[in-house]
Amino acid sequence: MVFVDSHCHLDFSGFGTFLESRLAGRTLEYYDIDLLINRASQVNVKYMLNVGTHLSDVERYTKISEKFSNIFRSVGIHPEYAREHCEKFSFDKMREIFRKYCCLNKTVAIGEIGLDYHVNNDVDQQKDIFSFQLELAEEFNLPVIIHSRDAWMDTMEILENHPNVTGVIHCFSGERDFAERVLNTSFYFGIGGTLTFKKNTVFQETVRDILPLDTILVETDCPFLAPIPFRGKLNEPAFVVNVAEKISELKDISVTQIADQTSKNFFKLFKKAKF
Secondary structure, eight states: OEEEEEEEEOOOGGGHHHTTTTOOTOOOGGGOHHHHHHHHHHHHEEEEEOOOSSGHHHHHHHHHHHHHHHEEEEEEOOOOGHHHHHHHHHHHHHHHHHHHTSSTTTTEEEEEEEESSSOOOOOOOHHHHHHHHHHHHHHHTTTEEEEEEEHHHHHHHHHHHHOOOEEETTTTTOOOHHHHTTTSSSSSSOOOOOGGGGTTTOOOOOOTTTGGGGGGEEOBBBSSSSOSSTTTTOOOOHHHHHHHHHHHHHSOOOHHHHHHHHHHHHHHTEEEEEE
């Protein structure tokens, strides 16, 4: 039985006060990457995808994936940083950085990319950066990791302009209309710790009744969104097992089946990821 954490952020040094507020009496050294990977391995989480959000992440993430054979990486600009990148870089410069790193063996995706209307109002820049990265995904034949918050209609409209691009809807939150529309595409659903929250009954019903198991990936989004019983604390790759256990409960099938199928889905989608 092997699990894959299909979406995590392992460079904890970049999360500052977020980390400090959730240490729960433990020292920051407890979240050293070597220890995180060791704890994950002990519960059969054997592979992880370390997801980029900013072009300044790329070199650090490259070093991590070079050090650990079981960690893959992606390169991407999160919508939260769209304005910053538009102000700091030309599109030619951004393209140059992507080309440098997307050709490396362990760069298996472009992401996380997309739209976030929850706190940001730089809609035009978000759409420009999103469309630009989808064009790069076509150029490099890489899947994408989609972040969509309060913006799923615009997200789908832009994705439909790039029908040859596939990927995963990261941190899917259970909207039925969105799920049914995504099911008509080649995209997968990234299911994380919020599925375990007691009040997320609509999300749980969507996973139970609508999503086929061959469309699901499991993820943590660590250090964010820790599942029950770790809610409010730092998340880590080992906790992806708790997500799998919740899916097992909802679908009334074994955790082994969840692990096997979601791992198979991961390697089918992220074709450059090798065992």
